[in-house]
Amino acid sequence: MKTLLKVLFAFSLLTTQFLFAQTLTKSTVLVKGDCGMCKERIETTAKKNGAKSAEWSAETQKLQIEFDPIKTSTDKILKEIAAVGHDNELYTAPDSVYEKLPGCCHYEREPSFLKTTKTETPTKADKEFFVRGNCGSCKTRIEKAAKDAGATSANWDAETQKVTLDFDPAKTSAEAILKKIADVGHDNELFTTSDDVYKNLPGCCLYDRVLPFGVKSDLVHHDEPAKPKKDFSTFSEHYDKSIEEVRLTKIQEATALNKKSADLTFNINSKELLKAACCNLSESFETNATVDVSFSNAVTGTKQLKMLGLDQKYTALTKELLPEIRGLASAYGLNFIPGRWIGGIQLTKGGSTVTNGYESITGQINTELLKYNENNESSLNLFVDANLRTEANITSTQKLADHWNQSILLHGNGTFYKADHNNDGFLDQPVGNQINAAYLLNYSDLDHSGLGSHFGINFLRDERTAGQKGFDRKIPQSQQNLYGVGIDISRFQVWNKTGYIFKGKPYQSIGWMNQFTYHQQDSFFGNRNYDGKQNTFYSNLIFESIFGNTNHKYKAGASFLYDRFDENYLIQNFKRTETVPGLFFEYTFTGLKYTLVAGARTDFHNLAGTQFTPRLNFKYDITPQTILRISAGKGFRTANVFAENQHYFASNRQIQIIPNGGNIYGLKPEIAWNYGASVQQEFKIFNRNSTIVADFFRTDFKDQVLVDLDASPHQLLFYNLDGSSYANSFQTQWDFSVAKNFDVRLAYKYYDVQAEYLSGKKEVPFMAKNRGFANLSYSTDKNEKGGFWNFDTTLNLVGKQRIPDTSSNPEEFRLPQYSDSYATLNAQIARTFNKNIRVYLGGENLTSYTQKNPIMDAKNPFGNYFDGGMVYAPIMPANVYLGLDVNF
Known part of the structure; x- marks a missing residue:
């Protein structure tokens, strides 16, 4: 009988270990990079540190990984990815490592993906989350929604766009709280509010929906279509996908010098053009120091660059x-x-x-x-x-x-x-x-x-x-003296x-x-x-x-x-x-x-x-x-x-x-x-x-x-x-x-x-x-x-x-x-x-x-x-x- 029990116990243990070993965790995390070499480096590092599969996209800046939670963790994988030079949502790469990357891999480091303000290998702040808002009315609405969803306390800051939550995990979850906040009109890092709810907010509460969290903009807001679990920590970049190349320009800067370009190229966007009358191209450079604009003659009134x-x-x-x-x-x-x-x-x-x-x-x-x-x-x-x-x-x-x-x-x-x-x-x-x-x-x-x-x-x-x-003008020049x-x-x-x-x-x-x-x-x-x-x-x-x-x-x-x-x-x-x-x-x-x-x-x-x-x-x-x-x-x-x-x-x-x-x-x-x-x-x-x-x-x-x-x-x-x-x-x-x-x-x-x-x-x-x-x-x-x-x-x-x-x-x-x-x-x-x-x-x-x-x-x-x-x-x-x- 004892022998039978030992066999059954050993079989049960082996079966349990087998089942757990076959249960893989899937995770999507944000990792910065710029090119094919970045993709190879990120995916290889993830696999070396326990990921069964890893797929990184330069377009979305997202890394999808599958791993056995018994053998590794998201934290460990992202820590090692940062160590080889790639900032992510948990860790910042050391400057010395980033600077040694090939030039084509030098991604833009600002704004950061970090969900904390620390710059040295921080741990994730489980009770701090990004939530969009604009004013005091937003603060009241966000904090009330959080408490209605079970939070014992909630404090939202307009400057950082962060809400700090305190809650009992046995009674509620961060996901439930953030869903409730989205339901009342505020996009966050897990959920996007519906357009109908957003549009019914008071005018003072209509925050910018296109910028990353923590970045203020004086640009006119344009609605975005609702997308479930939309990530808002991506770059604040404007993509100009011409046939020949892709140009990246920070939308906060009206005129930006392209740091990656080997030639001296300035990107001028609509924000700069609005500073002047700008009725045509000749007047688009009035606030630009590089181009000189002048009248070419005193009769036709034309301008030349x-x-x-x-x-x-x-x-x-x-x-x-x-x-x-x-x-x-x-x-x-x-x-x-x-x-x-x-x-x-x-x-x-x-x-x-x-x-x-x-x-x-x-x-x-x-x-x-x-x-x-x-x-x-x-x-x-x-x-x-x-x-x-x-x-x-x-x-x-x-x-x-x-x-x-x-x-x-x-x-x-x-x-x-x-x-x-x-x-x-x-x-x-x-x-x-x-x-x-x-x-x-x-x-x-x-x-x-x-x-x-x-x-x-x-x-x-x-x-x-x-x-x-x-x-x-109706009379030929030869028939008049003027x-x-x-x-x-x-x-x-x-x-x-x-x-x-x-x-x-x-x-x-x-x-x-x-x-x-x-x-x-x-x-x-x-x-x-x-x-x-x-x-x-x-x-x-x-x-x-x-x-x-x-x-x-x-x-x-x-x-x-x-x-x-x-x-x-x-x-x-x-x-x-x-x-x-x-x-x-x-x-x-x-x-x-x-x-x-x-x-x-x-x-x-x-x-x-x-x-x-x-x-x-x-x-x-x-x-x-x-x-x-x-x-x-x-x-x-x-x-x-x-x-x-x-x-x-x-x-x-x-x-x-x-x-x-x-x-x-x-x-x-x-x-x-x-x-x-x-x-x-x-x-x-x-x-x-x-x-x-x-x-x-x-x-x-x-x-x-x-x-x-x-x-x-x-x-x-x-x-x-x-x-x-x-x-x-x-x-x-x-x-x-x-x-x-x-x-x-x-x-x-x-x-x-x-x-x-x-x-x-x-x-x-x-x-x-x-x-x-x-x-x-x-x-x-x-x-x-x-x-x-x-x-x-x-x-x-x-x-x-x-x-x-x-x-x-x-x-x-x-x-x-x-x-x-x-x-x-x-x-x-x-x-x-x-x-x-x-x-x-x-x-x-x-x-x-x-x-x-x-x-x-x-x-x-x-x-x-x-x-x-x-x-x-x-x-x-x-x-x-x-x-x-x-x-x-």
């Missing part, structure tokens, strides 16, 4: 990474992208990637249009200024079905007041109107099929009239971008971009007519993969550009067709503290010949807070001498082209090298974040089409460079916070831009050597109803500029050799009443500084000395505007 001391034509201006403002669109293209259509801007100084083409010399500015982002959003914007410039924008982004969404973008503007503040008889700005419409259709199933596609179509019609006040300017532009675009990520290989993808553009301009400047048509087709195929591991990435591909130009100037006709097939390759090597991007492309231009374009960018992280970048690269472009210099057409200068054996207007293409270096330093001041960036760039032209205004006040000469031409640019910028919600940006720029003209080496005109910049931005905390104020002001100091030689004119029509220095001040006050309504009031050029007599011999516009192109300062005095944003 300058970067690194050189004209806009040397900067690649793209939309959705496709060619945009170039060719015949050069003069007025900045007016074609309404500010309220812009979802974000990426601004790169110096040589950019070879995958985007060969035309970038001083940098690239890429504009991303508004797209659907988790929630249906529609908005109306209305704008009017003191000169009766009016605008209306309607934008709507909507989900159509699983994986499908659309954007509808509508814009209309008109200028009706014939302003002549300086009483010279000429309008200070053109009158006219624009109608602009775009439709975007997007498909994305990257997680399953790996396929994504983006389709867009855009139509624009713009009509402008300028000149003397009494000019009648000087007039008429500019009519029609533009149509259709494009598609399609990409595929290979299954099981998140590092390998292929993308194909295609775009067709039709642009027509009919214009006259007094008795001088200029008409042009341009048909452009662009195609770019990019394949991306790795050599061995993600430390060695590469991109390879082929592009094709077709341009057909048909221009009429006076009685001359200029036709040409440019076909440019090209091949490119780019290699990225990521080391422990450095990133090297080296690329080259060869383009077979039918008129400019074969062109080889190499580019290199190198980033070295001296420390996590000190980053050094250097770059070097070549670019080339073909000059469109008429379209790019229309701002000189409002004069009686006679145009002359001095040919040099080239195939484009008899001129050779422009070729230049750009070299640059920058240092980025982050530090704390008054215990607040602060960043200083200092950079120096030099552009050396090997071939250039010079625009010579000095040979004679009566001539405009175009010819190829014979000698040296260069631009030196130095800029230092300091961004810091003076106090809570009070941000300051200070910058100084120095330019040395010179070229050898026929008359000798001279400074390039209309380029100030010294510029100063200051931007101050302050916002109040939200009140109980969710309202707050924004205050923003920008001061620009512009030094003296060289003016083209007019010494051969009669004395009354001579200009000084250098202009005076001046300052402009822009400011804006905005009031957000709740998540749906925003009103803003602003002023431009509040110093009211204007150039005296910007039009030479304005009383005799058909005489020899008439010239409206000698502009170095603002033409319009102080201007006030009012705007309204309504979100639906």
Whole structure:
């Protein structure tokens, strides 16, 4: 009998152990990482420390593990994962280990996943939980719900977004308490409240549902669809999933320098754009120190950008990474992208990637249009200024079905007041109107099929009239004595971008971009007519993969550009067709503290010949807070001498082209090298974040089409460079916070831009050597109803500029050799009443500084000395505007 009992007892013990051994615990935890190497390191470490299975996703930052609780625990696994360099919700990796990870593995460490404020291997605080709320009413509601669910005490803090609970585990549980809190309207780390309950909360209680816990936002709230057990500790990142790459930008920062990028790239989001009037792309940089914006002439009122001391034509201006403002669109293209259509801007100084083409010399500015982002959003914007410039924008982004969404973008503007503040008889700005419409259709199933596609179509019609006040557009110029300017532009675009990520290989993808553009301009400047048509087709195929591991990435591909130009100037006709097939390759090597991007492309231009374009960018992280970048690269472009210099057409200068054996207007293409270096330093001041960036760039032209205004006040000469031409640019910028919600940006720029003209080496005109910049931005905390104020002001100091030689004119029509220095001040006050309504009031050029007599011999516009192109300062005095944003 005893023997039988021993056998039964042993069998029972073995059976129990077997059953327990086969009972695996499943757990999902948050672990930070960035790439395929991170995935391998995290999963391998988990399995080495007892996990039967481990699956980590870079997209969700979640690790799913199965383990035998007798042999290991979540705590042990996460502790070892932190020890190899990956922050998680229980432990923080040592700084020394994190810094030794390969560069591609350097994930963003803020905000933290930790469920405690400790930074050294803390244990989980079982009675502290994240709960969203906004005010005192939220505190009362959360604490009451917790007690109704069995908590003996509950204390919720609005600043940390944490509730501290005390309860008897025999009577209730944290899960039951948090479910009750969600039922009354408050999202937490285990449960998401329903939209119906959330929307019925008082206005003061409508907290932000898109930010991680512990992060305050002054952004307008947008509802999120309810999802069970939604995790709110993920990064506060905005994902821009273009075909070519994924960009990550913290949404708290209006302008952020991309720390991971080897080149000097600034990401500008909608929060920055709202600081200014921002009616179109040219006004989107008023609070940015890198780009200089100025009027190009005193008649048509157009604005031009300058970067690194050189004209806009040397900067690649793209939309959705496709060619945009170039060719015949050069003069007025900045007016074609309404500010309220812009979802974000990426601004790169110096040589950019070879995958985007060969035309970038001083940098690239890429504009991303508004797209659907988790929630249906529609908005109306209305704008009017003191000169009766009016605008209306309607934008709507909507989900159509699983994986499908659309954007509808509508814009209309008109200028009706014939302003002549300086009483010279000429309008200070053109009158006219624009109608602009775009439709975007997007498909994305990257997680399953790996396929994504983006389709867009855009139509624009713009009509402008300028000149003397009494000019009648309905009467031909030849039949009236008053000087007039008429500019009519029609533009149509259709494009598609399609990409595929290979299954099981998140590092390998292929993308194909295609775009067709039709642009027509009919214009006259007094008795001088200029008409042009341009048909452009662009195609770019990019394949991306790795050599061995993600430390060695590469991109390879082929592009094709077709341009057909048909221009009429006076009685001359200029036709040409440019076909440019090209091949490119780019290699990225990521080391422990450095990133090297080296690329080259060869383009077979039918008129400019074969062109080889190499580019290199190198980033070295001296420390996590000190980053050094250097770059070097070549670019080339073909000059469109008429379209790019229309701002000189409002004069009686006679145009002359001095040919040099080239195939484009008899001129050779422009070729230049750009070299640059920058240092980025982050530090704390008054215990607040602060960043200083200092950079120096030099552009050396090997071939250039010079625009010579000095040979004679009566001539405009175009010819190829014979000698040296260069631009030196130095800029230092300091961004810091003076106090809570009070941000300051200070910058100084120095330019040395010179070229050898026929008359000798001279400074390039209309380029100030010294510029100063200051931007101050302050916002109040939200009140109980969710309202707050924004205050923003920008001061620009512009030094003296060289003016083209007019010494051969009669004395009354001579200009000084250098202009005076001046300052402009822009400011804006905005009031957000709740998540749906925003009103803003602003002023431009509040110093009211204007150039005296910007039009030479304005009383005799058909005489020899008439010239409206000698502009170095603002033409319009102080201007006030009012705007309204309504979100639906």
